[in-house]
Amino acid sequence: MIEVDFDTTFGGAGRVQANATVTDGRRSPARISARFTSQARVLALFGRSGSGKSTVINVVAGLVHADRGVVKVDGEILLDTARGIALPVERRGVGYVFQDGLLFPHMSVRQNLMYGATRGHRQPVRESGQGSVSFDEVVSLLGLERLLEQRAPTLSGGEKQRVAIGRALLSRPRLLLMDEPLASLDSGRRSEILRLIERVRDEFGLRIIYVSHSIGEVxxxxxDVVLMNEGTAIACGSVEDVFSRPDLRPYTGRFEGGVLIEARAVRQDLAHVMTTYAFDGGELVAPGVDTPVGARVRMRIRARDVALATVRPQGLSIRNVLPGVVRAIEDRGGAIVEVHVTVGAETRPESVTTALPERELLSRITRQAMLEMNLSAGQPVFALIKAIAFDKRSMGFTA
Amino acid sequence: MLSSDEWAVVALSLKVALASVLASAPLALACAWLLARKTFPGKTLLDATVHLPLVLPPVVIGYALLVLFGKQGPIGGWLHAWFGVSFAFRWTGAALAAAVMGFPLMVRAMRLAIEAVPERLEWAARTLGASRVRVFATVTLPLAVPGIVVGVLLAFARSLGEFGATITFVSNIPGETQTLPLAIYGLTQSPGADAAILRLCAVSVALSMAALAASEWISRRLRGRGPAGNTREGIVA
Incomplete structure (x- = not known):
């Protein structure tokens, strides 16, 4: 369990201006306050740049002073100003992967990796209790074998970030902080590092706080996700809830509108290289068979990828046709309206037995279409989603 | 070429300069680190005090040393009573005067070198469990080494040329406090020593040039290997 509750003010004499994102020319808010608790294994801090995300993890790490507050990780108090407790950075047991890697330029990769591994006092912290993280294990997971004797400045961006992750892991942290670890990478490297972070999450079983302004990564x-806006944590909850809540759309919706669903692979069609996923609103098919049957995935359905029909269409290339009911239409007066469609009310397949409420999808259509179709709340419709709308970027495995 | 007396002057000058930089380097490094990394009440005052020898007339420094470090002075008397160390009219006094006069140069170069080490690298080290002392020894210091070496060599060259404060503090005693500049000054007071003066001036120029060239060479060599590219292994091992 991660418990954070603090306030801090910047600009006081003698305080380091610590926000790492300051270099992009934005000024971070003068006052940062955050309050959240989460049981999540991976907790994301999400918000636009300058919203105070980095400051929050810097307070957790002890790199930034908090005027008032409490930080606890799994019951261990890292900071409690009321009781005069503030563990120094080096005794907090946090690993920190910085945006720009921050490898020690005068050392080899091996020396960088070993830097935090040599301290004696920290016990191996690993939930699974299988002993300490071994050097070879980390090196092979991150594919660093061939880089070990290279000097840090000679590495590429992706390599640097892999070493930075390994270095943090080998210091045996109880909590891993990651500050936009993909921000300085090109898109190819990004998905590679993202896959590695997923493996780290699954194989090392440690808690991660992940700072990002990318809805895809989060x-x-x-x-769970904590939503940051102008220095304040305005919401904390499961990723699906926070990104589906209409009142938070102004903060999440700058990014493409849509909903996030959790689904499970139920069937593979090897002949057509397709996989069928079940979620609490029905079934969806998506190309590819790289998801093992039974695996849970999170899929993002963008509002622009969802079309609507009043009758079940015939002769259609679109693979996913979900019957549903219009719940509401959001009409802000422009050319485009957003239709909330409830799916799965009657069509829930037997494979999904949970008692969750039926799922709402978001569809973005033109006002012209809405008028021609005479759409209104309560009307039965079919939501149409192209199978190829689910690409690698909109799907991720959940452990 | 040089007479044995003249060789003795050169040797004494080198000894004084060496002692002055070796003794003052740790203190200069501490001052540089404080000024580069810390905020505290009185920081401006410390900064000004460190720079004072750069702007004060050397004779004022020499007189202040005489008052403070003389046998009857508050610091000199105490040091003599407890440790048997004395500065007045001894080569150690010449080294002290040279150290004080070279101190601002040394601190300045070291401070710039420390400021050039990204503070976030030090943060990264601390999140990996390193104490402040270990961070300094394994990250800050190795990365600042080129600038630190330059500071020491600059102060060494400055020590070789120290005159005003030295002659005021410890006088001009052949074999004890008579360094190169003082010897040259002494010779200018007696007629017919032009050849000797020229010889000592040439030595002086050569030594200073050598110190500056060494500083340039070392800084280029260390920087040339990339950011702080010293390849010493075993820094962490």
């Missing part, structure tokens, strides 16, 4: 990796 929905792939995180269980």
């Amino acid at each position: 929905s792939r990796l995180a269980d």
Whole structure:
């Protein structure tokens, strides 16, 4: 369990201006306050740049002073100003992967990796209790074998970030903090590192706080998300809830509108290389068979990928046709309206036995279409989603 | 070429300069680190005090040393009573005067070198469990080494040329406090020593040039290997 509750003010004499995102020219808010608790294995801090995300993890790490507050990780108090407790950075047991890696330039990769591994006092912290994290294990997971004797400045961006992750893991942290670890990478490297972070999450079983302004990364990796806006944590909850809540759309919706669903692979069609997923609103098919049957995935359905029909269409290339009911239409007066469609009310397949409420999808259509179709709340419709709308970027495995 | 007396002057000058930089380097490093990394009440005052020898007339420094470190002075008397160390009219006094005069140069170069080490690298080290002392020894210091070496060599060159504070503090005693500049000054007071003066001036120029060239060479060599590219292994091992 991660418990954070603090306030801090910047600009006081003698305090380091610690926000790492300051370099992008934005000024971070003068006052940062955050209050949240989470049981999540991966907790994301999400918000636009300058919203105070990095400051929050810097307070957790002890790199930034908090005027007032409490930080607890699994019951261990890292900071409690009321009781005069503030563990120094080096005794907090946090690993920190910085945006730019921050490898020690005067050391080899091996020396960088070993830097935090040599301290004596920290006990191996690993939930599974299988002993300490071994050097070879980390090196092979991150594919660093061939880099070990290289000097840090000679590495590429992706390699640096892999070493930074390994270095943090080998210091045997109880909590891993990651500050936009993909931000300085190109898109190819990004998905590679993202996959590695997923494996780290699953194989090392440690808690992670992940800072990002990418909805894709957050929905792939995180269980819970804390939404930051102008220095304040305005919401905390499961990724699906927070990204589906209409009142938070102004903060999440700058990114493409849509919903996030959790689904399970139920069937593979090897002949057509397709996989069928069940979720609490029905079934969906998506191309590819790289998801093992039974695996849970998180899928993002963008509002622009959802079309609507009043009758079940015939002769259609679109693979996913979900019957549902219009719940509401959001009409802000422009050319485009957003239709909330409830799916799965009657069509819930037997494979999904949970008692969750039926699922709402979001569809973005033109006002012209809405008028021609005479759409209104309560009307039965069919939601149409192309199978190829689910690409690698909108799907992620959840452990 | 040089007479044995003249060789003795050169040797004494080197000894004084060496002692002055070796003794003052740790203190200069501490001052540089404080000024580069810390905020505390009185920081401006410390900064000004460190720089004072750069702007004060050397004779004022020399006189202040005489008052403070003389046998009857508050610090000198105490040091003599407890440790048997004395500065007045001894080569150690010449080294002290040279150290004080070279101190601002040394601190300045070291401070710039420390400021050039990204503070976030030190943060990264601390999140990996390193104490402040270990961070300094394994991250800050190795990365700042080129600038630190330059500071020491600059102060060494400055020590070789120290005159005003030295002659005020410890006088001009052949074989004890008579360094190169003082010897040259002494010779200018007696007629017919032009050749000797020229010889000592040439030595002085050569030594200073050598110190500056060494500083340039070392800094280029260390920087040339990339950011703080010293390849010493075993820094962490």
